[in-house]
Amino acid sequence: MSNTTDSEGLILRQDYFNDPSPWSALVDLLQDTFSIDISLQDQFCGPDPTSMPFGYFDETGRCVANFSAFSMPLIINGRVVRAAGYQSGAVRPEWRGRGLYRDLMQRAFARTKAEGFELDILLTDKPALYERYGFRAFQQHVFVGPPPETAGPLPPARRLSLQDPGDMRLLKTLLQDRAPVSGRFAVAGQMEMFHLNACFDPDIRLSLVADTTVVAWKFDGGTLRLLDVAGPAIPSLAAISSALDLRAERMEVCFPPDRLDWDGTPALYQGYTWLMMRGDAADNIDGPVMLSPMAEF
Structure with missing residues (x-):
């Protein structure tokens, strides 16, 4: 961790997450702001x-x-791309308008550029703020369609609990060893946000399918919304649907479904944030994409 003092009398800290006091102060900032x-x-x-x-x-x-900034490797068109994600951007109201946010952004951008990241990615509800830095907005799409044919009788999925230490150890193991959920566009390695997003949204359900794969999903009584799949291999949507046994009338997959043995029709994602990227790898994206809600940051 390095510290410097600026003209406002503020202390600049970098790489401070191993220090409990500034980490706790960041927790407070994000709690107060968001x-x-x-x-x-x-x-x-x-x-x-x-x-x-x-x-x-x-x-x-x-x-x-x-x-x-943080490392968020992605699969884009079958290739692992070393991407940097950006998050936790906030300024307390009484300190706004002094250029602090711009200063910190530029420091983070310079750091990831110096470390050789080839793609920058972020989620924001203020796309114009980042367009001036070369970021481009990508409209996200979910993939919708009828349920697949059943895969035959399969062992029922087991619900996992965020309060069960054994379940959390299993989840961590499967996230560490996961296969990317898509070969077109998907996170290649990141588990902290999966856990946080599961905690933030009580409607998200986690189920263990075939003892090897964790499925994150929602169900509204008619539509099965598949949020993410984490494990060493990706089961077909038919196998997932059969294991969950929900009698869904409609499927909505929140990532490109190229590894699910199922085709869905792209539909605009009705979210409040924009997916923004910059870098040569972003220019190679063709067709509709979506970042799994379990990877949102």
């Missing part, structure tokens, strides 16, 4: 060890501004 509790990561495996946080702190140790 009403999210990232300290839930401590229940699973702690903060992402690839994180590169940049934050300004006042003399009392309060975090007044932050912007973080």
Whole structure:
């Protein structure tokens, strides 16, 4: 961790996640700004060890501004792309308008460029803020269609609990060894956000299919919404549907379904954030894509 002091009397801290005090101060900043509790990561495996946080702190140790980068390798058209994600961007109201956010962004962008990342990716509800830095917005799509033919009798899926230590150990193992859920566009390795997103949304259900794969899903009584699949291999949608045994009338897959042995029709995703990317790898994306909701950051 490195510290410097700026003209405002603030202390700039970098790579501080191994220090409990500034980490707790960032937790407070994001709780106050977005009403999210990232300290839930401590229940699973702690903060992402690839994180590169940049934050300004006042003399009392309060975090007044932050912007973080982290490693988020992606599969794009069958190739592993070394991508950097950006998150936890926030400034306390009384410190806005002083250029702190821009300063921290530029520091993070310079760091990932120096470390050789070939793609930058973020999610935002303010795309114009990042377009000036060369980011391009990508409209996300879900994939919808009728249920597949049943795969025959299969052992029923087992629900997993975020409160069960054994289930959480199993989830961590499967996320560490997971195959990308798509060969077109998918996370190649990232597990902290999967756990956080499962905690943030109580409607998300996690089920173990065939003792080897965790499926994240929602069901509204008619539509099975498949959010993500984590395991050493990707089962067919027919196998997943049979194991869940939900009698769905409609499928909605929230990632490209090329590994599910099922074809869906792309439909615009009705989310409140834009997926934005910059880099040569982004120029090679053709056709509709979506980042799994379990990988949102």
